[in-house]
Amino acid sequence: MSVNPPFRADIVGSFLRPDAVKAARVRLAAGEIDAAELRAVEDEAITSLVARQAQAGLKVATDGEFRRSWWHFDFFGMLDGVNVVELDHGIQFQGVQTRPLGLHIDGPVGFPADHPMLEHFRFLKPVAEAAGVTPKISIPAPTVLDFRLERDALAGSSYGDHDDILEDLAATYRSAVQAFYDAGCRYLQFDDTAWAYLCSEDELKKAAERGIRTDHLAERYAALINASLRDKPADMVVTTHVCRGNFRSTWISSGGYEPVAEQLLGETTFDGYFLEYDNERAGGFEPLRFLPQGDKVVELGLITTKSGELEDADAIKRRIDEASAVAPLAQLALSPQCGFASTEEGNVLSEDEQWAKIETTVAIAADVWADA
Template identity: 85%
Template sequence: MSVNPPFRADIVGSFLRPDDVKDARARHAAGDLDAAGLRAVEDAAIERLVAREAAAGLRLATDGEFRRSWWHFDFFGMLDGVNVVELDHGIQFQGVQTRPRGLHIDGPVGFPADHPMLEHFRFLKPVAERNGVVPKFSIPAPTVLDFRLERDALEGSQYSGHEDIFEDLAQTYRDAVQAFYDAGCRYLQFDDTAWAYLCSEEELAKAADRGIRTDHLADRYAALINASLRDKPDDMIITTHVCRGNFRSTWISSGGYEPVAEQLLGECDFDGYFLEYDSERAGGFEPLRFLPEGEKVVELGLITTKTGTLEDHDEIRRRIDEAASIVPIAQLALSPQCGFASTEEGNVLTEAEQWAKIDAVVALANEVWPDA
């Protein structure tokens, strides 16, 4: 596991956007910079980022999601049959709302052969390889698309209800997995908030108001995930990151993994899990007992990305030992709890604090797992 992903020291994916990227995106939105000019700025920033990731001692690199505004809506809006639309409300976090955007389905959902994020990966791959690291790419999970649909999001489509979309959605993701594989991707991640929301009675009530049948939803989501992964090539690693919300250092849900652990850890065909464990809102490590013995890895998200304050070294060591009392330490690893900028606004910390967090993950992992 020191050679192949997921790595002992790993990351979720997004990084704070550099000032030149923020400026270029603003000028592009205002019509003062063309697409080629924006891409040139993004390309240069990604090359700098990958070199910094490698210099930090990571064995993988992401593009920081520098070409995205949102961690999920950008990808979804590039699918066939899915549009990002303006709503009269955003997604409610603790004390703050996102921009008022949502999804609308107006045709058969599918993965286009020219999905722009394939080209994003094709740029990342040689840059990562020149720096001696594995290129990692993250996309939102299919469960997120379903869970984020408003009550009227399917009106005008051929789908009469949420579960009518599952078959096409699974095929969309099978096609996406194959397309990224054909582009050379061997380390892909499904970012997912839905599983965490299923652990919150408040979020379940909101989902029911949106027209989602919430009884046994974890079982149906596990089936959707496995249908999406059904044709995954043997030499491709696909992990998932479970998040309770990450926007400007705020969050949405609370609740431990117990309500979904059996389905998520025991039934889903992922190779690894990035699990938030940076606060009491994530509960204890007991649900990890559902992780099958073998090769699957849990990345303990013990290092928060929501603040710049560094965690106490000894406390993180103690918590790793606590998790290792439930899961063999050979199946554990360490990562930040989330990305640093799930949307382009980013979390409330500095770039220096961001990199201090990455340095702490690498140092701790090297200490706990000397083969890291």
């Protein structure tokens, strides 16, 4: 890599929404303020968040996804040819279901030149640089859009089945990567639940019921990712976060990375991988053997964002030692396992507990890696 990220102590991206942002969104929905007034509240909250990330010792900052309601639907719904629609069901997590929204494709999928998240990054960049940290923005991966489509989501479009949409998805993301680069972004992240779901027999069964051809799906998704990153500029880092579901501190899938590790780590052209390793559902470190020797980095997600209980630093260091028996320590780093608020509802912990997690991540990384 020709620039510094991913860092030894890094973050996935989302943070608990401040009360001011929550209140402003309620007032917007009630017609008491307009979009410009909401944006002013978000601007102030993001500026404070960036300063807090720098104060915590991070070398990277995000906007906390404060302008989003969902980690993925907001981005997808702003693409050409993609609509967010109401369904008769939400996404089923353990013991709770999300709001009943999904995606429908009504035309050729594409990335518009005025996609609003480009402006989100343009605001973040100077604020982060003034604080002395690298700005990062996360967007959902193209694999997520394909994997989340319901059986009838392509009805009325020019796409006959899931395989037909992949070429346009790759072209859409090539345009997105270039657009963010032109906006000054040098650290971009693809958030992805699909790879974790491919490790779950239950989720694969559900995917087949939605009309997805699941045989050799990991190979097709690796090809989709590589086609999406084909024209990535050399001085831009693109990483991915593999998530098992994160909604109000609950989860969806279980299963270690073994079924997809060869394709994900060995074949995709990401610069780094944020992998969840905060509990037994993630399996062991053995799949890290597929990480090619070189500059690619695996961010070990050993710090959970699903509860406020603070991890024991020595226990985390022992787990890093275990991972370094499989992959070189020089290619490992540390991060929380996920964001703190993949949706605006947020996980079940306090802001103080959130920042204690971040500070612990930074402190442990400084003890383990000399270049942290």
